[in-house]
Amino acid sequence: MQCRMCGHTFDESEVEDHGCQGCGKGECNTIHCPNCGFGNTSKFDDEFKFIKSLKEKFSKKSNSSEK
Numbered sequence: 001m002q003c004r005m006c007g008h009t010f011d012e013s014e015v016e017d018h019g020c021q022g023c024g025k026g027e028c029n030t031i032h033c034p035n036c037g038f039g040n041t042s043k044f045d046d047e048f049k050f051i052k053s054l055k056e057k058f059s060k061k062s063n064s065s066e067k
């Protein structure tokens, strides 16, 4: 995956304990970038894809609307 903060590309499966060195969250669901320590969430990825697909649907609708 690619870090949203610094753009560093890394394999999240190779990051031990998600790279978390105690960010304060009880259960950390983020993958911390080994370069800058930013917590990247895979959930956000899914939401972003969902929003993107929605936008594509809307743009297709407006393009194909015949009045």
Ligand SMILES: [Zn+2]
Binding pocket: 019, 020, 021, 022, 023, 024, 025, 028, 029, 030, 032, 039
């Ligand atoms: Zn953490």
Ligand SMILES: [Zn+2]
Binding pocket: 003, 004, 005, 006, 007, 008, 033, 034, 035, 036, 037, 038
């Ligand atoms: Zn980073």
